[in-house]
Amino acid sequence: MPGVCVIGLQWGDEAKGKVVDLLTQQHQVVVRYQGGANAGHTVVADGQTYKLSLIPSGILHPGVTCVIATGVVIDPAVLLAEIEQLQQRGVEVAGRLLVSDRAHVIFPWHIEEDRIFGQRALDEGEAIGTTLRGIGPCYRDKVGRYFAIRVGDLLRSDAEERIRRVAEEKNRALRARAGDQFQELDGRRIAQQYRQYAEQLAPYVADTTEFLLSALEQQQHVLFEGAQGALLDVDHGTFPYVTSSNSSGLGVSSGSGVPGRYIQRVIGVVKAYTTRVGGGPFPTEQDNAIGEHLRRRGNEYGTVTRRPRRCGWFDAVAARYTARISGVDHLAVTLLDVLSGLPELKVCTAYRIGQRQVSSFPSHAQDLEQAEPVYETLPGWQEDISQVRQIEDLPQAARDYLDCLSRLVGRPVKLVSVGPDRCQTMFVPAASGDQLLVGGDV
Ligand code: IMP
Numbered sequence: 001m002p003g004v005c006v007i008g009l010q011w012g013d014e015a016k017g018k019v020v021d022l023l024t025q026q027h028q029v030v031v032r033y034q035g036g037a038n039a040g041h042t043v044v045a046d047g048q049t050y051k052l053s054l055i056p057s058g059i060l061h062p063g064v065t066c067v068i069a070t071g072v073v074i075d076p077a078v079l080l081a082e083i084e085q086l087q088q089r090g091v092e093v094a095g096r097l098l099v100s101d102r103a104h105v106i107f108p109w110h111i112e113e114d115r116i117f118g119q120r121a122l123d124e125g126e127a128i129g130t131t132l133r134g135i136g137p138c139y140r141d142k143v144g145r146y147f148a149i150r151v152g153d154l155l156r157s158d159a160e161e162r163i164r165r166v167a168e169e170k171n172r173a174l175r176a177r178a179g180d181q182f183q184e185l186d187g188r189r190i191a192q193q194y195r196q197y198a199e200q201l202a203p204y205v206a207d208t209t210e211f212l213l214s215a216l217e218q219q220q221h222v223l224f225e226g227a228q229g230a231l232l233d234v235d236h237g238t239f240p241y242v243t244s245s246n247s248s249g250l251g252v253s254s255g256s257g258v259p260g261r262y263i264q265r266v267i268g269v270v271k272a273y274t275t276r277v278g279g280g281p282f283p284t285e286q287d288n289a290i291g292e293h294l295r296r297r298g299n300e301y302g303t304v305t306r307r308p309r310r311c312g313w314f315d316a317v318a319a320r321y322t323a324r325i326s327g328v329d330h331l332a333v334t335l336l337d338v339l340s341g342l343p344e345l346k347v348c349t350a351y352r353i354g355q356r357q358v359s360s361f362p363s364h365a366q367d368l369e370q371a372e373p374v375y376e377t378l379p380g381w382q383e384d385i386s387q388v389r390q391i392e393d394l395p396q397a398a399r400d401y402l403d404c405l406s407r408l409v410g411r412p413v414k415l416v417s418v419g420p421d422r423c424q425t426m427f428v429p430a431a432s433g434d435q436l437l438v439g440g441d442v
Helices: 018-023 076-088 108-123 135-144 159-181 187-204 206-218 253-255 289-297 315-324 365-370 396-409
Strands: 004-009 029-032 041-045 048-052 065-068 097-100 224-227 264-273 274-276 310-312 330-334 345-351 356-358 370-380 414-417 425-427
Touching: 004 018, 018 224, 018 264, 018 330, 018 414, 029 206, 029 315, 048 076, 065 206, 076 187, 097 187, 097 206, 097 365, 108 135, 108 159, 206 224, 206 253, 224 253, 264 315, 264 396, 289 310, 315 345, 315 396, 330 396, 345 365, 345 396, 370 396, 396 414
Parallel strands: 004 224, 004 264, 029 065, 029 224, 065 097, 264 330, 330 414
Antiparallel strands: 041 048, 274 310, 345 356, 345 370, 414 425
């Protein structure tokens, strides 16, 4: 059962890309299975900087096949720009990228809807603060079915007619909603544009479910790369302040078409502290000098939107919950170096909500909004640890901090990252049969 998953356990931006990059060396296939161009990572390889949001960074490893599976929502303009960026720099994409024919397509009306509905929510003080990439509206059409268009539909002879028909419906609905704040969509032009996109994408379109099942049946090693973080899961996250897909480990099967029995290992990635972009409750948020330290040292600005990220202490109640729902085996702790220089560190172990103290994660955003964190306080360390390469060379306070996270989340820490470079990674020595990576350490 050679499937491995990498899942972010917080509100996204846990530096999963680095963990995926390290693991890719041991896999033949890398899969994105949910979300869309709301995710984003910058990958530096051989002195070149690549900005990718839909194509897995595995594309930079020759010999690896990359799959954009059924559960992803695809903006063809973004995908084609990424393909072009890669090809211009000599990265072979043809024959190495497969795009699901079942994946749903983002259209200009989805981006308009994200803007118009998001603005209304902001006026009413309830903003989710989306990335404005049309993600939620596209998933809404998928579930609603009437206005949905899938990648496979784009390749059919009636595609242009269908796009024009949906554009008319959308014009009516958006005009009714936004009046003169809305500029009419030209259905004919959009249909022509998407026909061109379809022609360009056709060589990559495939039945990815069939491909993945066959690969796993042939014992190929498949890496599933989660986007966003489990607290943004539409069913299990901090609803309604979530994204519109299953970003926890629970989304792997529905998004890829691969049943859970093929998943051998789930790695949960956490930052050594917590961040969040956009609206919604965040009990351990530090809107003060500590938050500023984390933002500055951790360069905490959104990759897609450049918004400053909200920063706070590690929330073990939340991470324990998401580790459990995601079926996590091991933790990878990233950005530990960012904590250097703080006199003391706090980790949230429970919440006080009204008269009650709870250690389980509340299902209602309002309860979480009112939650007062109960903290365990640990000594900090002053040393710069970004050059440390062995766990035993970390300051005692840093090792104690890692032990504390492991104890409270209930999972062993197997990987620790102290900087963006591949070499700034430490592996906790594996007990036999308990390696982080397939076939042993990197
Ligand atoms: P949407 O996914 O654009 O609909 O945005 C919904 C919420 O998820 C907003 O709070 C976003 O800031 C957040 N979000 C979406 N994608 C990411 C991500 O990749 N990292 C962190 N937050 C994200």
